[in-house]
Amino acid sequence: MPLTIAICDDNEDQIKELRRLLGEWSVDKPFALNIDEYISAESFLFSYADKPCDLILLDIEMKQLNGMELARKLRSDGNMLPIIFITGYSDYMSDGYEVEALHYLLKPIDRSKFFAVLDRYIKRHASENEIVLTGDEGSIHISSDMIVFCEAMGKKTYVHLCDKVIICNVGISVIKNMLPVGFAFCHRSYIINMRYVRSIGKTEIVLDSGENIPLSRRLYKEVNEKFIEFYTKG
Numbered sequence: 001m002p003l004t005i006a007i008c009d010d011n012e013d014q015i016k017e018l019r020r021l022l023g024e025w026s027v028d029k030p031f032a033l034n035i036d037e038y039i040s041a042e043s044f045l046f047s048y049a050d051k052p053c054d055l056i057l058l059d060i061e062m063k064q065l066n067g068m069e070l071a072r073k074l075r076s077d078g079n080m081l082p083i084i085f086i087t088g089y090s091d092y093m094s095d096g097y098e099v100e101a102l103h104y105l106l107k108p109i110d111r112s113k114f115f116a117v118l119d120r121y122i123k124r125h126a127s128e129n130e131i132v133l134t135g136d137e138g139s140i141h142i143s144s145d146m147i148v149f150c151e152a153m154g155k156k157t158y159v160h161l162c163d164k165v166i167i168c169n170v171g172i173s174v175i176k177n178m179l180p181v182g183f184a185f186c187h188r189s190y191i192i193n194m195r196y197v198r199s200i201g202k203t204e205i206v207l208d209s210g211e212n213i214p215l216s217r218r219l220y221k222e223v224n225e226k227f228i229e230f231y232t233k234g
Contacts, residue, residue: 003026003031003032003033003034003054003055003122004033004034004035004036004052004053004054004055005022005033005034005035005036005053005054005055005056005057006035006036006037006038006044006053006055006056006057007019007035007036007037007038007056007057008038008040008041008043008044008056008057008058008059008062008067008070009038009039009057009058009059009062009086010039010040010059010062010063011059012039014059014086014107015037015039017109018057018086018109019035019037021109021111021114021115022035022118024111024115025114025115025118029122030163031162036051036053040062040063040064040065041062041064041065041066041067041069041070042064042065044056044070045065045070045073053081054082054125055081055082055083055084055102055121056081056082056083056084057084057086058070058071058083058084058085058086059085059086059087060085060086060087060089061087061088061089067085067087068085068099071083071085071099071101072099074099075099075100080100082102082121082125083099083100083101083102084101084102084103084104084105084117084121085101085103085104085105086105086106086107086109087104087105087106087107088106088107089106102117102121103117105117125143125145129143129144129145129180130142130143130144131143131144131178131179133159133166133168133175134168134169134170135166135167135168135169136167136169140166142161142166144178144179144180144183144193145193145195146161146162147159147160147161147179147183147193148160148161148162148192148193148196148207148209149190149191149192149193149196149207149213150172150175150176150190150191151172151189151190152171152172152188152189152190153167155169155170155171156168156169156170156171157170157171157172157174157175159175172189172190172191175191176191179191181230182194182195182230184219184222184223184226185219185223186205186213186214186215186216186219186223187213187214187215187216187219188216189214190213190214192205192207192213192223194226194227194230195230196208196209197227200215200220200223200224200227201215202215202217202220203215203217205223
C-alpha cells in the first residue's frame with residue numbers, strides 16, 4: 001500500500017522537520033512512503049492534477065493563497081482529500097471543522113501527537129478499503145490498496161499483493177465485483193490496480209515492479225481512459 005503524503009508550507013525549515021518526522025513514523029510501516037513538497041498553496045494546486053496524494057499536511061499562514069483558502073477551494077470542487085492542518089495559531093480551529101479537516105496540530109509539532117494522528121488515518125483508510133478474500137487458508141481481511149493485480153487460473157484467482165500471492169477459490173469476476181474504483185480488467189484473465197501502473201502500451205502494461213501484464217486490444221481504450229482518470233481525480 002504505497003502512501004503519498006504532501007507537505008505544503010512556505011517555511012522550508014518546517015518542511016524539513018515534517019519530512020524528518022514522517023521518516024521516523026514510517027520506518028516500521030508495511031508500505032512505501034512517498035513525500036511531495038510544496039512551498040505554496042499555488043504550487044500544490046498547479047501540480048495536484050498530475051501528482052495526486054493520499055493526505056496533505058497543510059500550513060495555514062501562507063502568503064497569497066493561505067491553507068484555509070486552499071482547503072475551501074478543494075471542498076468546493078468536491079475534493080475530500082484528507083487534510084491535517086499545521087499552524088502556530090489556534091484561531092483557525094473552527095474553520096478547520098468547516099472544511100472537515102482530519103486534524104489540527106499546533107507548532108511546534110508534538111511528535112507523539114503527530115504519530116497518533118497519522119496512525120488513526122492509516123487505520124481508517126485501511127478499513128474503508130478493506131475486503132475479505134477466501135482461499136485455502138480461510139478468510140483474509142486486507143486493504144484493496146495492497147492488491148497489485150489479479151490473475152485468473154481456471155476456477156481460481158491468484159491475487160498478487162506487494163509481498164505475497166493469495167489463491168482464492170472464486171472466479172476473477174467475483175473478485176472484480178469486490179474491488180473499488182481504480183481497478184480494471186485489462187484482459188479476460190487479468191485485473192490491474194491503477195495505483196501500480198507505470199505505463200500502458202498497445203499490448204501490455206508495465207507495472208512499477210517491472211512486471212508486464214497482457215493488455216487486450218479491445219480493452220486498450222477503456223484501460224487508458226481509466227488510467228488517466230485515476231491520476232487526474234479530484
